[in-house]
Amino acid sequence: MFGQGLLKGLSVTGRRMLGKTECDMYPYRKRVLPPKSRIFLSMRATPDGKALCNACLTCQQGCPDNVIRIEQDPEDRKRAVSFRVNSGRCTFCGICEENCPRHALTFTQDFERATFDKGTLTYALIADGTATGACVIVERTEPEHPASAEGGEDVG
Amino acid sequence: MTVDLEAVAAAHSGRVDREGLDPAIVVPRETWRQLAQALSEAGVWFSDLTCVDRGETVEVVAQVCASASEQITLKTVLPNRDLTVDSLWPVWPGMDWLEREAYDMFGVSFVGHPDLTRILMFDGFEGYPLRKSFLLETEEKAS
Amino acid sequence: MIEDHPRVGRLQKDAVTESIVLNMGPQHPSMHGVFHMQLELSGETILAARPVIGYLHRGIEKLAEHRTYAQCMVLVDRLDYISQYCNEWAYCRAIERLARIEVPERAEWLRTMYAELVRVTSHLMWFGSVGLDLGGWTPVIYAFIPRERIFDFFEATTGSRLMPNYLRFGGVKEDVDPAEMEALHAYLAKDLIDALDEFDGLVTGNEIFLSRQRGLAPMTVDQAHAWGVTGPMLRACGSTRDLRIDTPYGVYDRLDWESCTDTRGDALARYSVRMREMRESAKMALQCIERMPAGEVRTKVARVLRPPEGEVYVRHESTRGELGFHIVSDGSPKPYRFRVRSPAFMNVSSLPHLCAGAKISEFFAIFGGIDNVMAEIDR
Ligand code: SF4
Ligand code: SF4
Numbered sequence: 001m002f003g004q005g006l007l008k009g010l011s012v013t014g015r016r017m018l019g020k021t022e023c024d025m026y027p028y029r030k031r032v033l034p035p036k037s038r039i040f041l042s043m044r045a046t047p048d049g050k051a052l053c054n055a056c057l058t059c060q061q062g063c064p065d066n067v068i069r070i071e072q073d074p075e076d077r078k079r080a081v082s083f084r085v086n087s088g089r090c091t092f093c094g095i096c097e098e099n100c101p102r103h104a105l106t107f108t109q110d111f112e113r114a115t116f117d118k119g120t121l122t123y124a125l126i127a128d129g130t131a132t133g134a135c136v137i138v139e140r141t142e143p144e145h146p147a148s149a150e151g152g153e154d155v156g
Numbered sequence: 157m158t159v160d161l162e163a164v165a166a167a168h169s170g171r172v173d174r175e176g177l178d179p180a181i182v183v184p185r186e187t188w189r190q191l192a193q194a195l196s197e198a199g200v201w202f203s204d205l206t207c208v209d210r211g212e213t214v215e216v217v218a219q220v221c222a223s224a225s226e227q228i229t230l231k232t233v234l235p236n237r238d239l240t241v242d243s244l245w246p247v248w249p250g251m252d253w254l255e256r257e258a259y260d261m262f263g264v265s266f267v268g269h270p271d272l273t274r275i276l277m278f279d280g281f282e283g284y285p286l287r288k289s290f291l292l293e294t295e296e297k298a299s
Numbered sequence: 300m301i302e303d304h305p306r307v308g309r310l311q312k313d314a315v316t317e318s319i320v321l322n323m324g325p326q327h328p329s330m331h332g333v334f335h336m337q338l339e340l341s342g343e344t345i346l347a348a349r350p351v352i353g354y355l356h357r358g359i360e361k362l363a364e365h366r367t368y369a370q371c372m373v374l375v376d377r378l379d380y381i382s383q384y385c386n387e388w389a390y391c392r393a394i395e396r397l398a399r400i401e402v403p404e405r406a407e408w409l410r411t412m413y414a415e416l417v418r419v420t421s422h423l424m425w426f427g428s429v430g431l432d433l434g435g436w437t438p439v440i441y442a443f444i445p446r447e448r449i450f451d452f453f454e455a456t457t458g459s460r461l462m463p464n465y466l467r468f469g470g471v472k473e474d475v476d477p478a479e480m481e482a483l484h485a486y487l488a489k490d491l492i493d494a495l496d497e498f499d500g501l502v503t504g505n506e507i508f509l510s511r512q513r514g515l516a517p518m519t520v521d522q523a524h525a526w527g528v529t530g531p532m533l534r535a536c537g538s539t540r541d542l543r544i545d546t547p548y549g550v551y552d553r554l555d556w557e558s559c560t561d562t563r564g565d566a567l568a569r570y571s572v573r574m575r576e577m578r579e580s581a582k583m584a585l586q587c588i589e590r591m592p593a594g595e596v597r598t599k600v601a602r603v604l605r606p607p608e609g610e611v612y613v614r615h616e617s618t619r620g621e622l623g624f625h626i627v628s629d630g631s632p633k634p635y636r637f638r639v640r641s642p643a644f645m646n647v648s649s650l651p652h653l654c655a656g657a658k659i660s661e662f663f664a665i666f667g668g669i670d671n672v673m674a675e676i677d678r
Pocket of ligand 2: 041062063064065066067068089090091092093094095096097
């Protein structure tokens with residue numbers, strides 16, 4: 001009979017109308033993203049402001065989009081004086097986090113950083129040799145895992 | 157169905173290159189279309205056509221399939237000063253856009269193509285972006 | 300009398316009919332992405348059509364020549380952002396073949412599972428847009444419910460919903476949490492099938508939909524081969540070409556599934572092939588979860604890979620058809636030539652043939668059946 005399919009479709013929409021809502025009521029209820037979500041880059045640091053980074057530059061050289069700018073301490077090349085992230089260029093690919101031999105880099109799940117000014121998208125993780133407020137505080141000073149086992153030569 | 161590559165190559169004054177991962181038939185450009193014609197009559201269908209800039213020369217590379225799992229590469233080498241080759245559009249009409257793209261990106265002219273215009277870049281764009289001599293903005297600054 | 304009116308009278312006297320050219324897009328509400336179509340119309344009938352593409356050209360092939368092989372993975376994700384895992388897998392297969400890298404067993408199963416899941420999400424997206432093309436808002440909203448659920452799984456396991464950057468040369472980035480896998484299994488076995496049944500009830504039996512799709516834009520196998528059409532569009536003409544069977548990769552030869560074909564070759568056949576493919580893909584993903592062996596997921600590969608000199612072409616069944624990667628290596632850490640044979644590019648090039656003679660209102664019904672992604676066409 002003509003119209004059967006139409007009626008069936010209507011019954012589907014009818015059932016859905018009475019069923020439960022599928023929406024995320026976003027600004028009223030904020031979603032908690034899974035811990036693996038890659039949103040903004042952050043760094044692990046100890047409570048006394050010591051970042052885990054040892055300025056090996058792996059992340060800066062491996063980043064496809066020149067997001068990371070590191071300045072090494074000229075006296076102690078294992079210490080970063082400044083570590084700046086231009087997140088406006090970042091593609092959230094996770095290459096930097098994966099390759100960091102000290103597991104210093106991590107991603108936060110804070111996604112509410114819309115801004116009217118592109119300049120504010122650049123933020124520092126290390127400034128004047130100390131970790132900034134954008135870092136994630138951890139208790140330990142040594143990496144959890146031994147240095148990444150992938151081996152191979154450095155990016156360059 | 158399989159194709160006797162050596163025989164096909166010899167009939168079009170080309171040679172078979174088996175050094176790569178897939179066998180390749182390399183022919184001079186004069187027999188480029190005849191080769192495609194002969195293969196097409198043997199039931200071969202095409203998959204892809206592109207170019208590779210080798211500096212002094214530009215290779216036109218076509219990927220064809222003799223059977224569902226048998227893949228052959230066809231190649232012809234064009235000197236940089238004269239980038240013209242016969243179009244394969246009369247053999248496989250689907251080559252239309254592939255050849256337009258190769259023209260757009262490498263400046264290779266396909267003789268006999270019905271509508272050889274730019275496809276991905278806009279009309280009036282100068283240069284051929286995928287040639288090695290076409291520099292990115294960052295490279296230009298560096299050099 | 301109407302003829303007395305000066306303007307109308309004059310028009311009637313020397314009126315001649317001539318065809319007009321209508322520009323549709325690139326910014327058209329019912330276009331998929333930035334696609335521009337020049338239609339030559341006689342009244343409402345399309346005499347000729349000329350697609351104009353390139354508005355989303357980002358030069359990915361050129362950019363890739365300036366990045367290391369691992370960094371190119373980021374670009375590969377952005378080719379066809381609706382079936383990311385298929386792209387990554389095809390690219391990985393090309394590099395693995397070139398550099399002769401072995402892939403562990405479990406990684407192959409994981410890759411197959413992700414590729415089939417992404418095929419479901421991609422076809423769901425297409426299902427929604429077909430509804431939109433024909434003027435119905437409901438399918439797109441319904442289709443996004445299961446799509447979001449699968450994306451939640453992607454996000455929880457790979458870190459990103461759309462741009463996972465998850466596959467690596469010689470495996471995948473990391474193993475999947477068994478609890479997530481369990482939850483996904485429960486979802487695929489019941490809720491997804493319920494949702495697909497619901498879509499069938501919503502659209503597949505709808506008489507208006509059927510009468511608009513049946514017999515529209517027919518294509519024969521020979522035409523499809525000549526135009527380079529591949530994937531579900533080709534299988535809808537009766538061809539059995541499916542690279543998952545023809546050139547087995549992953550674990551497809553160990554799964555229990557069949558390739559969906561149809562013999563009618565019209566828009567309805569394309570619809571039906573894709574609808575059935577979703578069920579097959581869900582079935583395959585389920586089998587992957589059930590049978591996946593334990594073990595390593597990644598072989599050790601130098602972080603900066605230098606494949607030996609040579610070139611490789613790999614054909615891969617992406618959700619839209621035959622995706623080809625042609626990589627030329629000169630032994631350096633960056634590809635010498637990075638070429639993508641995009642399936643949607645070839646499928647869209649058949650559009651002028653398909654819509655010649657159709658009515659303008661049918662154009663979108665035809666176009667929807669091609670399932671194009673502009674990002675992949677323009678690259
Ligand atoms: S890779 Fe890690 S340790 Fe090295 S510079 Fe980057 S953040 Fe610091
Ligand atoms: S996520 Fe990717 S783009 Fe962003 S900083 Fe890390 S490596 Fe660079």
